[in-house]
Amino acid sequence: GNSVTQMEGPVTLSEEAFLTINCTYTATGYPSLFWYVQYPGEGLQLLLKATKADDKGSNKGFEATYRKETTSFHLEKGSVQVSDSAVYFCALRVTGNQFYFGTGTSLTVIP
Amino acid sequence: NAGVTQTPKFRVLKTGQSMTLLCAQDMNHEYMYWYRQDPGMGLRLIHYSVGEGTTAKGEVPDGYNVSRLKKQNFLLGLESAAPSQTSVYFCASNLWAEDEQFFGPGTRLTVL
Numbered sequence: 001g002n003s004v005t006q007m008e009g010p011v012t013l014s015e016e017a018f019l020t021i022n023c024t025y026t027a028t029g030y031p032s033l034f035w036y037v038q039y040p041g042e043g044l045q046l047l048l049k050a051t052k053a054d055d056k057g058s059n060k061g062f063e064a065t066y067r068k069e070t071t072s073f074h075l076e077k078g079s080v081q082v083s084d085s086a087v088y089f090c091a092l093r094v095t096g097n098q099f100y101f102g103t104g105t106s107l108t109v110i111p
Numbered sequence: 112n113a114g115v116t117q118t119p120k121f122r123v124l125k126t127g128q129s130m131t132l133l134c135a136q137d138m139n140h141e142y143m144y145w146y147r148q149d150p151g152m153g154l155r156l157i158h159y160s161v162g163e164g165t166t167a168k169g170e171v172p173d174g175y176n177v178s179r180l181k182k183q184n185f186l187l188g189l190e191s192a193a194p195s196q197t198s199v200y201f202c203a204s205n206l207w208a209e210d211e212q213f214f215g216p217g218t219r220l221t222v223l
Contacts, residue, residue, distance in 0.1 A: 043214030103153040
């Protein structure tokens with residue numbers, strides 16, 4: 001079947017620290033991979049995506065590389081800010097229109 | 112351009128009551144989705160629609176019904192609410208299946 005597993009939180013970091021949120025997946029076929037971010041009280045917003053193996057998605061200083069050999073799509077940022085505090089969801093989409101989301105990882109960045 | 116909007120934002124129901132959640136999008140999107148978000152469970156797909164007049168079941172459809180009479184609106188109904196339906200409900204839409212999904216702000220529903 002199709003599923004996404006991401007590291008459990010909550011994660012608390014100091015400002016300017018390095019961030020990694022792990023995400024691994026199981027999928028039939030060739031999935032597209034996504035990271036969504038949810039700020040408090042809001043809906044999910046697309047952060048970045050990658051549609052094929054070895055693609056790197058990037059946005060707002062965040063990056064993730066689609067690794068087919070390890071079935072992973074880990075989210076990284078070199079220097080987090082307080083404004084990055086949110087819940088981050090890894091997701092995949094296989095052929096068709098159904099998305100599969102991970103359970104979310106809460107990130108809090110303290111000054 | 113309001114994007115995806117949801118009505119209401121909050122609601123408290125008693126067990127057995129019914130209600131309808133409204134999702135509206137002004138982006139002329141073909142596809143629309145209803146998810147529920149529960150702690151430790153991520154988002155789970157309830158129902159979705161691939162166009163006006165069509166609906167299909169997702170991962171957790173039991174206890175819910177949907178309708179898509181107009182392209183811009185997707186309604187989620189609970190005929191007889193149960194405490195297990197206490198959740199945050201999100202609507203999403205996209206133009207094509209391959210596109211990113213655009214999410215509404217969510218509806219927090221509590222069933223007592």
